[in-house]
Amino acid sequence: MSNAVRRIGVLTSGGDAPGMNAAIRAVVRTALHMGIECIGIRRGYHGLINGDFVPLDFESVSGLSRRGGTMLYSARSKEFMTEAGQDRAVATCKLLGLEGIVGIGGDGTFRGLLELSRRGVAVVGIPGTIDNDIACSTNTIGFDTACNTALECIDKLRDTMQSHERCSVVEVMGRHAGHLAMYVGVASGATCVLVPERPVDIEKDVIEPIRRSRLGGRTHFMVIVAEGVGSAYDVAKQITEITALDTRVTVLGHVQRGGAPTARDRVAATYMGYESVRLLTEGKTNRVVCVQGDTYVDYDINEALSMKKGLDEQTYTVMQALTGVGSHN
Ligand code: F6P
Numbered sequence: 001m002s003n004a005v006r007r008i009g010v011l012t013s014g015g016d017a018p019g020m021n022a023a024i025r026a027v028v029r030t031a032l033h034m035g036i037e038c039i040g041i042r043r044g045y046h047g048l049i050n051g052d053f054v055p056l057d058f059e060s061v062s063g064l065s066r067r068g069g070t071m072l073y074s075a076r077s078k079e080f081m082t083e084a085g086q087d088r089a090v091a092t093c094k095l096l097g098l099e100g101i102v103g104i105g106g107d108g109t110f111r112g113l114l115e116l117s118r119r120g121v122a123v124v125g126i127p128g129t130i131d132n133d134i135a136c137s138t139n140t141i142g143f144d145t146a147c148n149t150a151l152e153c154i155d156k157l158r159d160t161m162q163s164h165e166r167c168s169v170v171e172v173m174g175r176h177a178g179h180l181a182m183y184v185g186v187a188s189g190a191t192c193v194l195v196p197e198r199p200v201d202i203e204k205d206v207i208e209p210i211r212r213s214r215l216g217g218r219t220h221f222m223v224i225v226a227e228g229v230g231s232a233y234d235v236a237k238q239i240t241e242i243t244a245l246d247t248r249v250t251v252l253g254h255v256q257r258g259g260a261p262t263a264r265d266r267v268a269a270t271y272m273g274y275e276s277v278r279l280l281t282e283g284k285t286n287r288v289v290c291v292q293g294d295t296y297v298d299y300d301i302n303e304a305l306s307m308k309k310g311l312d313e314q315t316y317t318v319m320q321a322l323t324g325v326g327s328h329n
Pocket of ligand 1: 015106129130131173174175227257
């Protein structure tokens with residue numbers, strides 16, 4: 001292990017995700033273990049531009065694994081998208097003597113790290129987003145917790161939908177990706193799941209599964225809509241127009257981003273935090289730490305950003321078999 005690195009910074013950027021705190025804790029504790037000082041940069045790249053920082057010691061990250069959100073705050077910085085903003089961020093790194101930055105977030109965070117790296121700062125990214133849309137990693141930190149949070153809400157909705165024999169239309173987050181919707185749909189035994197990665201035909205993908213379910217004896221229905229497909233209100237309107245079912249819309253929204261992280265997210269965040277510091281101490285830069293199955297690996301950030309993550313075909317096939325969605329014949 002090289003002792004060349006003396007001080008690093010850690011930041012969280014973009015939408016927060018449960019497990020980010022556990023990753024911060026792991027970065028700080030690993031750094032201290034390796035004789036490296038760790039500075040928390042608050043409010044993501046906005047904070048890096050403005051010199052908004054907090055020195056982090058062993059005790060300051062104590063008890064953090066179980067806490068949702070991010071103790072460093074998060075932001076989406078418009079200024080950092082400009083050359084001037086990026087120059088100012090690098091000037092802060094120089095002023096504080098930060099020899100490396102660990103950035104926890106999604107693809108926007110990684111693009112930001114690339115800009116720092118182009119200007120000579122060593123960087124490592126950790127994928128933290130509930131959307132699970134980082135291609136090089138099977139799972140991103142926060143995805144598992146968000147799935148469980150959404151599932152808990154849907155299970156509760158199901159009780160009241162059953163009592164009133166209604167059709168629930170639930171919109172889940174995921175930005176342009178349907179991973180969250182699909183996993184939650186499979187886990188909750190939804191009537192159908194609509195994802196942006198596949199064309200949506202209301203008659204075949206929604207009405208027909210509802211019909212099949214009704215013919216099977218069911219009198220309440222659960223339709224999951226990924227936000228990337230469009231508004232759950234539009235889907236509900238069409239269901240009511242065609243079937244006259246009593247529909248209710250629930251947009252789960254930001255509740256999916258909160259809560260204590262699951263064991264899986266905490267462990268992944270901890271491993272990734274450890275790996276990120278280890279890479280910096282080995283003189284590596286421009287890397288993303290990710291998990292493939294149960295194995296932790298790292299990728300060049302450019303390569304990671306150029307990779308495309310499709311829907312998990314196996315899960316989609318299972319979902320199709322159980323709901324009939326996508327069986328356009
Ligand atoms: O990327 C995470 C995410 O929660 C997406 O699922 C969602 O589209 C977006 O962030 C919401 O962003 P904001 O918190 O800015 O409303």
